[in-house]
Each structure stands twice: as C-alpha cells, then as structure tokens.
Amino acid sequence: MATIKDVANLAGCSVATVSRAINNNGYVKAKTRLLVEEAIAELNYQPNEAARTLYKRKSKLIGLLLPDISNPFFTLIARGVEDVALTHGYQVLIGNSDNDIKKAQNYLSTFVSHNCTGMISTAFNENIIEATLTEHHIPFVFIDRINNEHSGVSTNHFKGGQLQAEIVREGKGKKILILHESLSIDTFAQRVQGIQHVLNQYKIDYKMLEATCLDNAEKFVDFIRQHNIDSIICSNDLLAINILGTVQRYKFKVPSEIQIIGYDNIPFSEMTHPQITTIDQSAYHLGEVAVSQLLGLKVDHLGIDNESLTLTVKHRGSTRK
C-alpha cells in the first residue's frame, strides 16, 4: 500500500500539499495539483481510513443495527441506508440484534470502538442503548421502532393497525384473528392497539394469538375452525405469507372463507396467489430518511418530510371487498 509520503515523494512536494490536494482544502497551485494527481494514479494510492479516523476521531462508518435482515422489510431499510450513505462517502456496518438486547449492546460497542460517525437502530424497550450512545456522544437515530423519549424515523403504527382493521371490516369480517409478533415490542403492541380500537368501535369480535403458535399448523387450524375465524390480521407480511400458505394447505378459500391482511408490503407479498393486501410503510424510504437525518443532510430533493412518512394501503386479492 502506497502512503501519502510516497505520493509526496513522487510528486516532489510535501505530504501537507498532497493532503490539501486530496481534501480540496487550502490552496494548491493548479500545476502542483496535477503532479499530485498523477502520482496518485501512478501509485494507485488510496488514503488509509484508519489514519484519518485516528486523527479526526471519526470514521466514515455508519453503524446499522437491525433485528434481522432475513426479514425483507429490514433488508429494504438496509438498502435505503446503504444507498444514500454510499453517495456521501460512508460505509455501513450492519448488525443483527435478533431482538436480543445483549447482542445489540455488543454491536453498539463495536460501533463505538470503530469511531462510527453515527448509528441507526431500531429502539428497544430498555433505555440502555440511548444511555450508552449519549454517553459516548454518538449521534443516532432510531428507525421503525422508536420510543417515547427519543424521536426517530418511523411511521405511525397505531394508525397502521387502524387501517388494517378498517380493511377487514370493509371485507365484512365478523370474527377476526389478530396474529401478532411479541407484544413486548412496542411497534407490534401499537399496531394491535390500533386494530382493537377500530374493532371495538364497530363491536367486531376478535381473538388474539402470538405468532409462535404457528409451529403447530394442525392445532392452529383447529383454532380457526373452532372460532369460525373469517379474517386474519397479521403483524407483518412474513406472517401473512406463512398463514396464507398454511390455510390454503388446509383447503380454505382465500379471501372468500378467510381474508388475510399483512403489513410492510415486502416484495414477496405481491408474488403469492392471491396477492396479499398490506400496509406499505416504504421501508427503503425510511432508510434513506434515517441516514439523511443522521448526516444532517438537506433532504428536500429526497422529498423527505413528515408527509412522506405516510402509510399506504395496498388493496389486493387476499381480502374481500
């Protein structure tokens, strides 16, 4: 690896001049700059980020901590983050917390030790994360999952739940099943509250079940039959797709006998038959907004404002109407 010194030697100037030329910072005679550029090309020189980071006490790295990129919803966020980070010269360090606060903390501290410029993460119920981060004076923005004390980039999950409930109501759902992920995660709890709010309002009967129950399909289907479930509202598309396959396997007609609604609008929700009705929260965009906010970018050109963080209902074949 060529160093800045090699470049300086070859260009016949000092390292300071090379540094100035590289960083476009301070005066450099046009001719000298040319010499430097030639030397750089010749040596195939690339600045050593570690040295820069050491001096600046800040790396060109952004820490991104997500529950699990196996869920396409988070993958979408990651791509959004990555794409804008890249155009601004940042790389992203990804971590999967698997919703485990211990794992999360581990990632956080390695992000810190890498002098990350900032971090993007889903919020946890515990406030340890914020504590650590503010203690280290690291800028961070929460994404998707935020918490009461710290704002971030997120859609309104309560409202999203309401939208889901409205859809099953329009589809004449009489006996609803709310199939949810762990309610210890605020996001899901809020969506469920939104659903309940609407359902109660219209006095529509419902049952609740946590996703883990799917391990036993037989038992799950028994439950459906026993309670005459005619509509299933899922915490996310992953669940919805899973359920769709399951009930179809047991010969239920979707949506005529059972309608299903998901959440997230992941690409796969459009590939099933019938396609899954869902709530789009434009994950990719969330990612874009989060980095932009983190890096303090002017975000007008991205069309980023509160309005852009809206939910869109995707009416598709898995629900009646």
Added chain:
Amino acid sequence: MATIKDVANLAGCSVATVSRAINNNGYVKAKTRLLVEEAIAELNYQPNEAARTLYKRKSKLIGLLLPDISNPFFTLIARGVEDVALTHGYQVLIGNSDNDIKKAQNYLSTFVSHNCTGMISTAFNENIIEATLTEHHIPFVFIDRINNEHSGVSTNHFKGGQLQAEIVREGKGKKILILHESLSIDTFAQRVQGIQHVLNQYKIDYKMLEATCLDNAEKFVDFIRQHNIDSIICSNDLLAINILGTVQRYKFKVPSEIQIIGYDNIPFSEMTHPQITTIDQSAYHLGEVAVSQLLGLKVDHLGIDNESLTLTVKHRGSTRK
C-alpha cells in the same frame, strides 16, 4: 472516550502494561492486571480500533460483497458470514454490487482503504477483482460464484442444473421452459448447461427464456400456452415464487398442468401453496465456510469439508411425482 492513557493513569502503571494486559501478551503481574481491569471498568474504556488498525495495518473488518441482499439467498450467506465473523471478533462491511462491476470495484477499494483483514465476494467474469485484490495482498475468497482461475466456496452448479432436470423428468415433463437469469453470470450459465445436458440425454424438448420477460405477464402466459409448456425450471426461488403466483393468476393448476422447480431453498419457498420444489445449497453454511476459510480457522467443528457443500433436493408440492 477514555484512552489507554487514562486507564494507565488510573491504574498507576504505563500504557505499555495496559496494552499487555488487554491483549494478554507478555508478562503482567496478577495484581497489576487486576488494577488495570478495574480501571477499564471504571472508565468504561474501549480500545480505539482505528489506532490498532493503523499500527497493525489490519483492521478487524471483513468486506462482504454480494450482488443484492434483497435476495434472501444472499441474506442467508450474509448471516452465515456475520455470525462466525462475530464470534472471532470481526465486524462485516457489507456491499451490494447489483452485478455491476463498477460498483463492485468501488466497494473493493473502500474495503481496502479500511484495511480489511480479508474479503468475501461473488466472482465476476472480469478478472479485475482478483487483480486488485492480489495487488493489495488482501486475502479473499469467492463465494457462490467462483471462476476458473480462483477457487472458492461454492456448490456445483452444473450438477444442480442436472438435479433440476431430473426432477421435471420424473414428473413426466414433456415440454420444458428454462426460465433463467442472465447467462452472462457463470453460475446461471452452468446450471442451464446442467439442465440441457440431462434434457438432451432424454430427448426432452425445451424452450429458454430470460427472466426479464416476466415484465409482461400476459405475453409470458401466451408463450406458455403456445408452446404447451408443462414444466418450468427456474434459476432461483425468487423467480419460481414469482412464476407460481403468475401462472396461478392465469388459472393454471400447479403441479398438474404446470410443474415448477426453483433453486436455493430460500425460506419463502416453503411458504407458498403449493410449496416449491427446490435445490438446497445451504447458503448460511456457505457463508460460514467462507469466513472460516478466510480467517484460516480450523473448521472441523463446523462440519466443513467438501462433503458438506453438497446439494439437497427438496421435493415439494410444486412438482409431480
């Protein structure tokens, strides 16, 4: 951020001693070590990776360059890489090339400037990647997509294609459609060759179509009808899932009228109805093996050997038999 100096001051020793204590390298009196550990805890000290990297000329970072983590197959690889990297104290820098050699090169050079310990990437047809990497003396291992001159961690794609063809043959396919991704990517070209090899051997008729044709479903279905296609072999599960939804939307019965077979065994392939028959190449495991190889780890405990890189047929509902 506390530095090693702060720790030394608090512990009443020199930075050298602290360093030795941290790295378990050289003699440190038990009592001194205790003092140091207390100071570290008290100050919440974490070593600055940039400084370490600068001195060692090697960071605790692994560069991972994949075509697109939106494809669950690559997500699986990424998780495999991440999980073992983590247990060995490494972080992973992820990049999506979108199969664009320019983007790939950009990522590669940023990986270099971050002093990555090594890199894992899918191979490209051009040999620029290897050239760059060997020039910089950076260890790398190709994954999934390898090329002739450089080995790596990959299953046998030709054989995988053969397996796919065998399955449609067993399902009495008479008129096959090979729906493939760009053949400029070796991996897909090899699978197609494997398919053709078997099909020709049994004198089974087939057509070929590139995935891009799916943009127009109507036209695609016309093609199916016109050629009396009764079996579709897809380059990957993404395509297979997509196609399954499409043909079902046009009232074809799967698998009785059309059987479909995918490749990769991504989690979603099990969620559709019918579930998709596919070839499993244990992506997660590929990721594990790749890092292990990169870091020169003893891999016995992972059960890693050539035998473990085998293909498994997942017989499911989307094919006849």
Added chain:
DNA sequence: GTGAAAGCGCTAACAG
C-alpha cells in the same frame, strides 16, 4: 514485570 519511546499514515496549525 514494567516503562520509555518510536512509529503506524494522516491532518491541521503554523510559519514562511
């Protein structure tokens, strides 16, 4: 066992 000191490659005063 421990400390002093050099140096990894870079940037930013500062002086000229």
Added chain:
DNA sequence: CTGTTAGCGCTTTCAC
C-alpha cells in the same frame, strides 16, 4: 502557495 511538525491512540521493541 508550500513545508515542518505535532499529535490522534495504540502496540511493540528495547532497556532496566
């Protein structure tokens, strides 16, 4: 406009 130089925080000889 350009060069000299002092660190950024860490690891590792080399003395003691």
